[in-house]
Amino acid sequence: MGEMEFDAEVKEIIKRTYNVKSFRFEKPRNLSYKPGQFMFITVKIDGQERQKHFTISSSPTEDFLEFTKKLTGHEFSNALDALKEGVWVRIRAPYGFFSFEGEHDKVGMLTGGIGVTPLRSMCKYVTDSKLSTRITLLYSNRTGQDIVFKDQFDEMQKQNRNLKVVYTLTRPSEEWEGYTGRVNKGMVEKEIPDYKDRVFYTSGPPKLVESMENLLKELEVPKDQIKKENFPGY
Numbered sequence: 001m002g003e004m005e006f007d008a009e010v011k012e013i014i015k016r017t018y019n020v021k022s023f024r025f026e027k028p029r030n031l032s033y034k035p036g037q038f039m040f041i042t043v044k045i046d047g048q049e050r051q052k053h054f055t056i057s058s059s060p061t062e063d064f065l066e067f068t069k070k071l072t073g074h075e076f077s078n079a080l081d082a083l084k085e086g087v088w089v090r091i092r093a094p095y096g097f098f099s100f101e102g103e104h105d106k107v108g109m110l111t112g113g114i115g116v117t118p119l120r121s122m123c124k125y126v127t128d129s130k131l132s133t134r135i136t137l138l139y140s141n142r143t144g145q146d147i148v149f150k151d152q153f154d155e156m157q158k159q160n161r162n163l164k165v166v167y168t169l170t171r172p173s174e175e176w177e178g179y180t181g182r183v184n185k186g187m188v189e190k191e192i193p194d195y196k197d198r199v200f201y202t203s204g205p206p207k208l209v210e211s212m213e214n215l216l217k218e219l220e221v222p223k224d225q226i227k228k229e230n231f232p233g234y
């Protein structure tokens with residue numbers, strides 16, 4: 001099925017962290033998308049229509065359509081932050097080639113902060129569909145309060161023993177016992193020892209994606225085993 005454009009009302013707003021919110025919509029029956037794809041959201045700002053891209057953070061196995069926004073304090077972000085249930089938006093979906101539906105048996109995922117949205121969709125899809133894909137996600141954040149979808153990843157790991165999520169914090173509290181600093185080569189070598197056999201997915205702000213790609217190149221992961229999605233605007 002192809003792309004669709006449709007009017008929608010905000011159905012539910014979920015606060016994920018102190019600066020991240022998810023927005024949910026009814027999923028049209030005839031909309032079909034792949035985990036990891038994105039959509040365009042149009043909102044009205046001072047009577048003018050404005051649009052931006054957002055990953056579909058829901059999984060096709062879920063009965064709603066969701067995107068998840070980091071609140072930046074900028075104009076578009078403030079308009080989204082002010083949205084209430086019942087407010088009109090226009091959606092165009094689905095778009096993009098950064099997706100995973102079980103094509104690879106062994107996957108590595110590297111991201112930070114809001115870059116996790118497409119990977120959340122993929123992990124949820126794999127878990128709900130009971131696929132046997134082995135996935136290790138290395139996920140970096142500033143503090144423990146910044147980890148988006150932490151409860152969900154914890155729950156998914158209980159349901160899916162082939163999924164491993166490893167967190168690292170760049171500004172950890174004294175109690176933090178996990179990794180510190182950004183995702184680095186040593187973490188990949190330790191947590192994903194068979195990294196040369198894996199297909200890697202990395203997504204998020206362009207600087208983050210570039211550094212993850214460089215790290216994988218240094219580890220001599222072949223280029224065709226690296227899939228990436230940039231979120232320009234951060």
Ligand SMILES: Cc1cc2nc3c(=O)[nH]c(=O)nc-3n(C[C@H](O)[C@H](O)[C@H](O)COP(=O)(O)OP(=O)(O)OC[C@H]3O[C@@H](n4cnc5c(N)ncnc54)[C@H](O)[C@@H]3O)c2cc1C
Nearest residue numbers: 052053054055068069070072074075076077117231232233
């Ligand atoms: C494929 C794809 C998927 C994406 N998925 C997601 C996602 O899942 N979640 C997500 O949060 N984002 C996602 N993005 C990024 C998203 O589209 C926006 O670019 C991003 O959220 C920044 O939006 P904003 O609301 O801060 O935008 P704007 O308000 O337009 O701000 C964008 C930039 O403009 C500048 N700017 C704007 N206003 C001012 C001002 N008053 N003063 C100074 N500078 C200003 C800033 O540099 C700012 O970073 C995705 C992008 C792509 C391409």
